[in-house]
Amino acid sequence: MSTDIRISRTSNAAKVAAVLGALIVVILIAAPYWAGRADLRLMGEIFLYLALASLWNLLAGYAGLVSVGQQAYVGFGGYMLFALTIFSGLPPLVAIALAGLLGALISIPVAALIFRLRGAYFAIGTWVMAEVFRLVFAQVSALGGGSGTSLPTDIVRSMADGRSAREALSYWLALGAALIVVTAVYLLLRSRKGLALTAIRDNELASASLGIDIWRTKFFVYVVTSGLTAIVGALIFLQKLRISPDAAFSVNDWTAFVIFIVVIGGIGTIEGPIIGTIVFFLLRETLADLGTIYLMVLGLVAIVVMLKAPQGVWGFIRHRFDLQLFPLGYRVERSKDS
């Protein structure tokens, strides 16, 4: 009797989206050949924010770990890039990968400590950890102490010949990071572990009774997210070429804005961070001249969205049109003759 039943994990909308998405990716890969230098830089920044937002969304929106201290790993990754290239003479690309690995490693003892805190206290605990990271790096005089340091020019030159080639490489790395992160989050959520995460989000009591180790699952997500965040951090400071404790561990730049992006776009969806990043940069590019007013508007928009439409822009669209571009669920389909 089960022969006429099949399980589908995709939809027509998702197939269309996949084709369109692939097309857009191809166009974006070609950007260094059609976009100006300033646009390329901006797009690189957009992709890195998209990666940060997708990671924070995985952490908070799926694993329920609302961290306000992810700047710890952004800054850590950035400093590792500088330290490994300057002191160990590693090529930047190797240093970036290693920064991710070290970020994941250091997040293990951090998690062991702050997982003792619950809910909102966990959130502030993560902030304390980020402060500890900042103060520690400010003590390292070889990296410029409190005032920071620049990436030596010979290291920058070693990446590629010529400025435009370097900028193209830096752009592709940012694009690659965003693609890898979004794909990784998507595949993770479709996997067995993703099912566990979604279940935990719905009901911890039932999850534990159905064999899900809640602590371990969250721990796993925290470590993976931290490692990937460190890679993104390394890429951010590869773009900036200069690092200082205050810039590297800025709560506003690497966490507040990222949270606003995710919430405005729609937390707990893969599409949300993408939409949120677009909205964020549209706002920024149109209102940036207003300075502090722009930031107040951003804060206000985030508050209003949270209070009036907590599912964000994508949540609204999905609800209205029953649309999912990254299908995660299962549909049971029965053939007509059953």
Added chain:
Amino acid sequence: MDFVNALVQGTLLGGLYALFAAGLSLIFGVMRLVNIAHGDLIVLAAYLGLTTTVALGVHPLVALIVVVPAMAGIGYVLQRAVLNHTLGDDILPPLLVTFGLSVIIQNALLEGYSADPQKMDAGALETASVALGPLSLGVLPLLTFAIAVAVIAGLQWCFYRTPLGRAFRATSDNQDIAQLMGLNKRHVFGLAMALALAVTAVAGILLGIRTSFDPSVGGGRLIFGFEAVIIGGLGNLWGTLVGGVILGVAQTVGATINPGWQLLAGHIAFLVILAVRPNGLFPRISA
């Protein structure tokens, strides 16, 4: 001798941290709300104090007469108009909304007062000191500590000896049933936030007399307050004072060893206590 001095100065500094923490502890105790904008509200109170002293030409401590009710009013309105809508099982809305508030307050202060550091002028009070054996104790730190003890004693009395405190505890225990007793929880929460921000006003003025401040220093004050709360144990007001003192002492001792280690030493003290006593030293409620 340096060490004893650091111990005493740290203890007195702990009074200020306890004042940062008391409001945080109070609102967490009553409504399980963690207010990310708490530090920025302390800074806001300092600026209100500054404007009051300048406009009326009064001593900063006299400005309390204006700033305390003003902050209490802001607290009540903020709670009723915004924060009450964020309360529920999901921790994200209060966190995000107070994060948004934090960004708004910081930038509004930047807009209004610029990024230049400011300080309140408390005249002779700032430099006055009394000698205690070989130690010289500043009158201002002593006064701060005394005020912290008085504020916490007052909050403790309010919480355990008055009908308002009974309403706070009942609503904290079980919101549904408290409402069946005729308590309007939105109003009760509004009062709790008003009381918390009244304490914040005191903390802000004392901060503004002690050191210079600018719109960006709120985050640090939130973290000190938070650490004092966790060290002392959630929901325990006297524990919060102990937490503040431990934090203050760790910082001043750290600074004695190496000036760059002041803040780091405080954070490390916090992390060590989190590692060995995750519920704090004197826990009263579980988070």
Added chain:
Amino acid sequence: MTQILQLDAVSKAFGAVTVADDLSYGLEEGEALGVLGPNGAGKTSMFNLITGTLKPDAGRITFAGDDITALGAARRSRSGIARSFQVPQPFTHMTVFENAMVAATQSAGLAGREAERLCIEVLDQTELLDKANDRAGGLTLLNRKRLELTRALCAKPRLLLLDEIAGGLTEAECTALIATIKSIHASGVSIIWIEHVVHALMAVVERLIVIDFGRKIAEGEPKAIMDSPEVQEIYLGIEADA
């Protein structure tokens, strides 16, 4: 026969309220045991102690020869203990099928087609196949209870704990449920069943225990237990002197 579950002097109290008081009993592999007792007697707490949701203050719990007292709920689930909750605990934002998949993948440890096939089979058995794509949050109470049973079965348990699964069902629904539980039992799964609907219980179980204030006050063959005056007074509220 081999012992599948053994409770040795298990105790648990919350302040002044004792939910398990020196509780001991065993269950043979393949046996079906019924549990009776008034509301608030500690029956659900006993399940929480067996599944690891609660940690006992004292005593020992052995499952399939292993001491599981210190294990968490997840490990116990994977080792073959499944339960249905008295107050259904669906994953409300997931579909019925996805709810089942959680059990099949996380507890039974199946993957891919194998997991999907098991879920379809069980959903067919529990009459939820038509609702497979519905969000669990929108189900009626009856279907929520069916979902509880579905998830427990998708975990491929050796020991199945049923908590008031028949409460609130109509006679016809109850009859169908009894048939389902009988067939689960016939397939070799050991069962402990807490139930107020006594006739449903009597149709399936081979042995009864009665619990009150966390204590085991009677144990034995179902008919004999139901006829004892002590049980009648405590459980049915019929006063001995009335």
Added chain:
Amino acid sequence: MPDPILKLNGLDAFYGDFQALYGVELSVHEGEVLAIIGANGAGKTTMLRSISGLITNDAAQISYRGQQIGNARPDVVAQMGLAMVPEGRQLFPSLSVEENLMIGGRVNRKGPWNLRRVYDLFPILEERRAQASTSLSGGQQQMVAIGRALMSNPDLIMFDEISLGLAPVIIRDIYKALPGIVGGGMSAVIVEQDITKALAVSSRVYCLQEGRVSLEGRSDTVSRDEIARAYFGVE
């Protein structure tokens, strides 16, 4: 018959996103004791939570003394004279026994009940007045819960699963005290699993089954068979 003091007019209530009550019609008259029975999940608690304002409904679906209260806040409903003894007692653990009672008296309505009278009704509570409410036995906690509700001098008191988790002898004592509580014009709604007890103290009974009223009648005339049919849906 005079107008009922409380009336449910086709109450549809939701428990989360699932509908627990379907068009329930029910009325309570001045001074009467009404019993509501039904299996687990039949919707009894949802009904009491709706009446007390903890679940918000359409305004017109619940009326109290002619006023529409379906969407009124719980504290407003309490001020109007409706009190509830919740399932599982639900005392305030951070308050002492006496403070629990005093918070019940916050609804400052005129009437015979005060601390003195509650202590006269349950003398053991006066001995334990300064203790934490969590240190009491289940039966004593139930006394505090009842006393706490009485302190507001309600016109209508609702008991949710009054005998849940209590020893038979304690349940007997509490039911013995009931006439002294609900006499003097106070109306009462009693939700109870123990059908015998419910019928013995009430004048009328409603049975709920899957969110609908399956039986309504006088407690002294309904037959066991009728109840069994209404309770389990036996055909």
